Amino acid sequence: MPHWPYVKAVDDALTARGIPPGTVRASHHGLERGLTTYITLAWDVSRTSGRGGIRLDWEERQGWYYALTGLDAYDVLLYTVLTALRTPVADPERVADVAEELVRFRRVPDVEYREEWDGARDVRAAADDFRRSRLGLGPRRLTEDGAGSEKTAGNGVQWTIDTQVDTYERALAAVQAAYGRGSQA
Secondary structure (H helix, E strand, O other): OOOHHHHHHHHHHHHHOOOOOOEEEEEEOOHHHOOOEEEEEEEOHHHOOOOOEEEEEEEOOOEEEEEEEOOOOOOEEEEEEOOOEOOOOEOHHHHHHHHHHHHHHOOOOOOOEOOEOOOHHHHHHHHHHHHHHHOOOOOEEEOOOOOEEEOOOOOOOOOOOOOOOOOHHHHHHHHHHHOOOOOOO
């Protein structure tokens, strides 16, 4: 998934706070919704204070939403935009700030976070390349000034990553090498 680095960064920030979600789902919508990527993080009633669960949903173009759920996770009591996070690819530490308030106190903090994650540009580029490859188009190559240009060779790239053998770093290095991007330190 092109947004895996963001998923991992958010999950790491939540785990560091002692509030790891019970469910982490990362995938993409179908062609009818533009192949956009999404994340769902859920805490059932056993992981929250209060009488129900919490769910955070993220879509790459829309940003963050949250749901207050009942004892049954499918019983959604409230579902709305997370106004505290004002950028679609919010900094994972700010996501953790908001999630901590929701999980521990069942309330949204009365602040606005406008910091975008340092890796947001790379995630957007990877998501764009992902969509292009699903449509049979070649990937874009980012130039130094940030403008995209068509890569002339091929109709996309396909990888098989063996999760039992390959590490995240090794897989990321292979993807970066295939797209002509140097490793990011």
